Amino acid sequence: MYVEELLSRYAAGEREFQEIALVGVNLSGKDLRGISFRRADLSQAILRGADLSSANLREAKLVGTDLSQSTLVEINLISADLSHANLYESDLSRAGLRSARLIAANLNRAHLPEANLGEANFSQANLYEANLSYASLHRAKLIGADLTRAILEGVNLSNAIMTGAILEGANLMGAVIHGTNLEAADLREADLSRARIISSSLVNANLGRVNGRNVNLSWTSLRGANLRRANLYRANLSWANLSECDLSEAVLISANINQTNLSKADLTGTIMPSGATHE
Numbered sequence: 133m134y135v136e137e138l139l140s141r142y143a144a145g146e147r148e149f150q151e152i153a154l155v156g157v158n159l160s161g162k163d164l165r166g167i168s169f170r171r172a173d174l175s176q177a178i179l180r181g182a183d184l185s186s187a188n189l190r191e192a193k194l195v196g197t198d199l200s201q202s203t204l205v206e207i208n209l210i211s212a213d214l215s216h217a218n219l220y221e222s223d224l225s226r227a228g229l230r231s232a233r234l235i236a237a238n239l240n241r242a243h244l245p246e247a248n249l250g251e252a253n254f255s256q257a258n259l260y261e262a263n264l265s266y267a268s269l270h271r272a273k274l275i276g277a278d279l280t281r282a283i284l285e286g287v288n289l290s291n292a293i294m295t296g297a298i299l300e301g302a303n304l305m306g307a308v309i310h311g312t313n314l315e316a317a318d319l320r321e322a323d324l325s326r327a328r329i330i331s332s333s334l335v336n337a338n339l340g341r342v343n344g345r346n347v348n349l350s351w352t353s354l355r356g357a358n359l360r361r362a363n364l365y366r367a368n369l370s371w372a373n374l375s376e377c378d379l380s381e382a383v384l385i386s387a388n389i390n391q392t393n394l395s396k397a398d399l400t401g402t403i404m405p406s407g408a409t410h411e
Contacts, residue, residue: 135159142167200238 135157138149142164150170160180168188175195183203192212200220207227215235219242227247236256247267255275259282266286274294281301290310297317304322309329317337325345329352336356344364353373362382370390380400387405 133149133152133154138154139162147166148168149172150168151172152169153173154169154177155173156176156178157174158178159182160178161182162179163183164187165183165185166187167184169192170188171191172189173193174189174197175193176197177194178198179202180198181201182199184207185203185205186207187204188208189212190208190210192209194212194214194217196216197214198218199222200218202219202222204222204224204227207224209227209229209232211231212229213233214237215233217234217237219237219239221241222239222243224242224244224247227244229252230248230250232249232252234252234254234257237254238258239262240258240260242259242262244267245263245265247264249264249272250268250270251272252269253273254277255273257274257277259277259279261281261283262279263283264287265283268288269292270288271291272289272293274292274297276296277294278298279302280298282299283303284299284307285303285305286307287304288308289312290308292309292312294312294314294317297314299322300318300320302319302322304324304327307324307327309327309332312329312332314337315333315335317334319337319339319342321341321343322339323343324347325343326347327344328348330348331351332353334352334354334357337354338358339354339362340358340360342359342362344362344367346366347364348368349372350368350370351372354377355373356376357374358378359374359382360378360380362379364382364384364387366386367384368388369384369392370388371392373393374397375393375395377394377397379394379402380398381402383403384405385403389405
């Protein structure tokens with residue numbers, strides 16, 4: 133189908149364009165609100181600055197598609213393939229991306245508050261300074277994803293796989309992180325205040341200078357992690373494994389270290405809870 137025919141039919145009120153092939157077409161800046169491209173092939177298409185609010189692109193193929201600075205509010209992208217797509221500064225507020233593939237996609241500064249990203253695959257994706265506040269990433273894959281300075285306040289990351297993810301300077305205030313794999317992740321200077329990181333794995337993770345005021349790390353393994361100069365004021369570390377951790381110069385004032393494993397941890401200059409001892 134030619135672009136002219138598509139736009140003409142859309143202008144006439146037609147919205148159903150399921151399973152059509154639009155590989156490499158240029159629809160930059162077009163108003164396509166409410167359109168249905170379900171199972172359509174839009175690979176390598178250019179939709180820069182387009183408005184696809186409330187559109188249905190469920191199971192669509194968008195590999196390498198340019199959706200930068202586009203408006204995708206409340207769009208349906210469930211099970212869509214957006215691998216290597218460009219979503220720079222796109223607005224995906226309240227979008228549905230459950231089980232979508234976004235492998236190596238560019239979501240630099242993308243806006244995804246309250247989006248449903250459950251079971252989506254963001255492995256190796258660029259989410260630098262992206263806004264994912266209060267989004268659901270339950271069971272999502274973010275292996276090696278770059279979330280540097282991303283806004284993840286109140287996000288649900290339960291059972292997500294985030295091995296090797298970069299979260300340096302990220303805002304994870306009040307995040308729900310239950311049963312999550314964050315092994316070897318980089319969380320330097322991240323804000324984990326009031327986050328609930330329970331029964332998760334942060335083995336060999338870098339949490340240097342992290343803000344962990346009131347964080348709940350109970351039953352979590354941080355074996356071999358770097359917590360140098362971390363602020364763990366009033367943190368709940370009960371039953372956590374901090375063996376072989378670098379806790380030098382960390383602040384644990386009023387922290388709960390009941391049954392915490394601190395064997396072979398470096399506690400040089402660590403400010404421990406009042407009355408606490410470590411053999």
